[in-house]
Amino acid sequence: QQQVKQSPQSLIVQKGGISIINCAYENTAFDYFPWYQQFPGKGPALLIAIRPDVSEKKEGRFTISFNKSAKQFSLHIMDSQPGDSATYFCAASRNAGNMLTFGGGTRLMVKP
């Protein structure tokens, strides 16, 4: 599996702040980039996903920015809330129905 590198490993943000998580990939054949949110004891839940034909996708407080030339994509959580405290995983695949290669995960804590 080609590697997907995710940073930071952990992140502490004040309530109302912006949380930013970054990922970089190697395989240029990847064309589907989802983000998953995982709470303790639960399976990962799909948060938002993007394809390389767009540079940004926004859903509510969550935005993915995508830079194809740099092979990087990031998740921005606006107005972060304590309920957003979870582990976030970026992933990539050659198409949406194929196996996912996951980043290492980011443990986000939003302080009240």
Added chain:
Amino acid sequence: SAVISQKPSRDICQRGTSLTIQCQVDSQVTMMFWYRQQPGQSLTLIATANQGSEATYESGFVIDKFPISRPNLTFSTLTVSNMSPEDSSIYLCSVEQSTDTQYFGPGTRLTVL
């Protein structure tokens, strides 16, 4: 999205024994996958469960250790065989739906003593 259930939700097993994990989906799906998530780690694909044929395993995973069945389009099992403490992980099934997204089950938390 598909509703995915896994059984058991957690188990504590003795070294050398085997455990079969079930994954049930409430609708027919083409693709089903099994992942492993070791404590505090990310997810690693074990295999793709193919309906009506042998599973496709990723590097580092073999059928003798992780036999998989997929008898129909809504059900799959993963067996963790001859367990050791290193097999202690969360095992997750995921499915791909027609909306081209992958959804995960709640996971099975396995502890091997």
